[in-house]
Amino acid sequence: MQRKPMKLETQRKILGYFFLIPIVVLLVVFMFYPIAKSIVMSFTNWSGMSDDWKWIGFNNYIRIFTDMPEYWRAMKVNVIYAIIATAVQLTLGFIMAVMVINMKPRWQNFYKVALYLPVIIPAAAISVMWRYIYTPEYGLINQFLRAIGLDSLCRAWTADPDTALGAVIVTNTWRYAGFTMVLYYVAMLDIPKDVLESAQIDGANRWQLIRYFYLPLTRGTTEVNLILTITGCLRAFDIFYLLTAGGPGTSTKVVSMWIMETAFQSYKYGRALAMSIVLFLIVVLTMLLFRFILAPREKE
Amino acid sequence: MFKKIVALCMALVLVFAMTACAKTEAPAPSAPPADEPATDAPATDEPAADEPAADDPAQVAIPVPEEGASLHFLHIYPEHEGAINKTLDIIKRDNPGLEINVSVVPWNEATKSIQTASASGEMYDIFFMWSTQVPGYNNVGLLLDLTPYVDDEWKSWYISDAALEEYSVGDQILGMPLRGTAVFMIYNKTMFDENGWAVPTSQEELEALCDKILEKGIIPISAPGKPNGFQVESIRGRVFDNLVYINGLIEDPERLTDRKTEWNGLYAQSGEIVKGWYQKGYFGANAFGLEREEGQTLFMTESAAMLLCNNNELTALRELNAAANNFEFGSFSFPKPAASDRTMFTQAGFGDGWGAWSGTKYPQACAAFFRSFACKETMEIWANEELCIVPSAEVEYSDPVQGAFAAQYADGGYKVVPNYNSGNKGDLTGQAFVDYCLSDTMTADEFETTVEQITARAIADAEE
Structure with a gap:
């Protein structure tokens, strides 16, 4: 009996699945397996130093929820940081995008690059630069304040618990506002020019264009920006570690720092994993919450 | 049907990948019993040449195994590279057959490097540690018990008993001091x-x-x-x-x-x-x-x-x-x-020091390394070329400020040394x-x- 030749579509499907194998393997090895292993090991007393561990059930999780006030204090710092940083970053990013898109093309190119530049600078360089800016004796901010006669406002910006978190937020906004701006800018490019021109002919002013065109027509981007920024803030580590090291005291100590200390100083890797899983769940829930809040409006 | 076959193939690939990542059967290093040093050397009925004999006076010299030994050494002192090199030269001169591979990390990466190396089973034979880490490392079975190797002569080299006590848990000596920090x-x-x-x-x-x-x-x-x-x-x-x-x-x-x-x-x-x-x-x-x-x-x-x-x-x-x-x-x-x-x-205490891995193939070579490191010749390099306060009782400091400061370390007995992690x-x-x-x-x-x-x-x- 003669074999039926394989359909072209079937061949294509096989080829498609074949091409998928490398990425599936990579995902399994470097993503799914570590996540699964982390979840499993969060139920153990693993020290992280050897293969010796034993099951301790939900002990790590019970400890987090009943006897780890510092974890929740740090979470509070994360949440405050996420709320303020997100609001500032989105507002600034949006305003900058509106300004850039209304510029002449050659200025648009210049500002797109200039405003995006901080995104690609390493966190270590950014923190060193901003530490100099914040230094009380010879920092830019205090020197400027002294120059304009506002000496009374001079502060040790990163060493004062009232201003340290604000200092981190400013640095973070400087770093990422360009990223938010680029996403908004790309979304604004999709708004048909003739619609905006018609509105202007009908007498719409700049504010009305923003209120009735730019804002509603970039809602999807707002959702993406919101989720990216909030989840980024909840997982924040590098800029805090490098700029304030969690201080002064515990005023800017974020959850990731506690996780690191638990794993690398107390050798409680299992507990650190449980702390990470709790943080992961909070980030996922926050993301789902925002999707839930914003999704129905998208359909309207 | 076709989709099912493809799905099955994909599942097999996933299982294969998971298996490849799974834990191997290689035994993990564990803490040795208190009365015997750790070794991964092949077990034989005859005592291995590398085995220490606590009651053997010949152990004073701590010979390196005849077939030689290769130690992987981790330190955190790029700023003292000259002293490290001179020290290693002395150690190699005193212990023919000893090969030392050096790794260096910034001080704030030391713990993470050790943790990663230990978890992967590719641990350094000798590594930097702070004295405060001794109980924690000992709890997880990381440290080689050096007690059988440290004889009275060796102990007499130290400025005070407290110097070794910082690296001890109970009667076990689990590390060696390098320099004072205060x-x-x-x-x-x-x-x-x-x-x-x-x-x-x-x-x-x-x-x-x-x-x-x-x-x-x-x-x-x-x-x-x-x-x-x-x-x-x-x-x-x-x-x-x-x-x-x-x-x-x-x-x-x-x-x-x-x-x-x-x-x-x-x-x-x-x-x-x-x-x-x-x-x-x-x-x-x-x-x-x-x-x-x-x-x-x-x-x-x-x-x-x-x-x-x-x-x-x-x-x-x-x-x-x-x-x-x-x-x-x-x-x-x-x-x-x-x-x-x-x-x-x-x-004041000797917070910077060294540990040896309990799973090392060459416990005796590690001890020989430490003994040479602790000798007067080496300590003088660290004291007078690098201006460190060293735990040696025999060193004379050329810098008067430093010398006056070092004298106070003799009172180290009052230092708080946690006996837990x-x-x-x-x-x-x-x-x-x-x-x-x-x-x-x-x-x-x-x-x-x-x-x-x-x-x-x-x-x-x-x-x-």
């Missing part, structure tokens, strides 16, 4: 002389001096307080030690093992004194925002009259001063209160103190209670 005060002698300021001999005199310096618009003490209070917390520790001594608790066994959770106001008192100093401006407004190098800069630019620093900063400071050639500096130990009859120096307790205590210093509402008693709770939880954690 804080002391460096001052701008030129500035002092110009203003007629005298070196304070008591805590009260220090306060009076700081008030005078403040009147000149100069920060009295540059004490970098980042992270976790750092040198400001260290000052509180010095004040606290003196209070502990005055109250007769200096030899309290619970204190010496860091298990004391009832301080009856001593923590509160020390906190209150140093918070008062901070509020008066003795350390400058930005003390808690300054890192070590920034603190040094403040002193070297003459914005501060004194610098509380680690003795291991001495080399860098001397180099900075030689380059700028702007002033002469002197040093003094943090003064005692007038009510006390002696200066307590309990924070205290984890990040030190950092938490420092953070609590900074929170207290910067708070308008937190009381000194609340600070003390917080510290007591931190200690109690650290102990409970370690015993969990």
Whole structure:
């Protein structure tokens, strides 16, 4: 009996699945397996130093929820940081995008690059630069304040618990506002020019264009920006570690720092994993919450 | 049907990948029984040539196995590369057949490197560690028991019993000290002389001096307080030690093992004194925002009259001063209160040291490495070329400031050495103190209670 030749579509499907194998393997090895292993090991007393561990059930999780006030204090710092940083970053990013898109093309190119530049600078360089800016004796901010006669406002910006978190937020906004701006800018490019021109002919002013065109027509981007920024803030580590090291005291100590200390100083890797899983769940829930809040409006 | 076959193939690939990542059957290194050293050498009925014999007088020399030994050595001293190389040359000269592969990481990456290496089973044979890490590393079976190798002659090389005790748990010697770490005060002698300021001999005199310096618009003490209070917390520790001594608790066994959770106001008192100093401006407004190098800069630019620093900063400071050639500096130990009859120096200890891996193939070669490292010839390199305070009793210091400072290490017996894995307790205590210093509402008693709770939880954690 003669074999039926394989359909072209079937061949294509096989080829498609074949091409998928490398990425599936990579995902399994470097993503799914570590996540699964982390979840499993969060139920153990693993020290992280050897293969010796034993099951301790939900002990790590019970400890987090009943006897780890510092974890929740740090979470509070994360949440405050996420709320303020997100609001500032989105507002600034949006305003900058509106300004850039209304510029002449050659200025648009210049500002797109200039405003995006901080995104690609390493966190270590950014923190060193901003530490100099914040230094009380010879920092830019205090020197400027002294120059304009506002000496009374001079502060040790990163060493004062009232201003340290604000200092981190400013640095973070400087770093990422360009990223938010680029996403908004790309979304604004999709708004048909003739619609905006018609509105202007009908007498719409700049504010009305923003209120009735730019804002509603970039809602999807707002959702993406919101989720990216909030989840980024909840997982924040590098800029805090490098700029304030969690201080002064515990005023800017974020959850990731506690996780690191638990794993690398107390050798409680299992507990650190449980702390990470709790943080992961909070980030996922926050993301789902925002999707839930914003999704129905998208359909309207 | 086709989709099912493809799905099955994909599932097989996933299972294969999962299996490839699964734990191997290789035995994990574990802590050796207390009475025998660890070794991964092949087990035979005959005693291995590399096995130590505790009662054999020949072990004094600690021969390297005839077939040679290759040790992987991790250190954190790129700034002392010359000393490291000279030391390794001496070790190799004294131990023919010993090959040493060197890895170096920044100090703040050491623990992570060790943890990663240990978890992967590719552990360093000899590695840097702080003395405070000994109980924790021992708990997870990481450390080779060196007790059988350290004979009385070797022990006699050390400046005090405390030097080895810092690296011991119970009767087991689990590591080797390298150099001392403690804080002391460096001052701008030129500035002092110009203003007629005298070196304070008591805590009260220090306060009076700081008030005078403040009147000149100069920060009295540059004490970098980042992270976790750092040198400001260290000052509180010095004040606290003196209070502990005055109250007769200096030899309290619970204190010496860091298990004391009832301080009856001593923590509160020390906190209150140093918070008062901070509020008066003795350390400058930005003390808690300054890192070590920034603190040094403040002193070297003459914005501060004194610098509380680690003795291991001495080399860098001397180099900075030689380059700028702007002033002469002197040093003094943090003064005692007038009510006390002696200066307590309990924070002095040999915090930087070495450990050997319990799973090493060459335990005896590791011991030979340590023995050569601890000899006078090597220690003199570290003491006089690198200006370190070394644990050796035999070394003579060429630098008088350093020599005077080193003499105080002989009192190291009062140092608190936790006999449990205290984890990040030190950092938490420092953070609590900074929170207290910067708070308008937190009381000194609340600070003390917080510290007591931190200690109690650290102990409970370690015993969990």
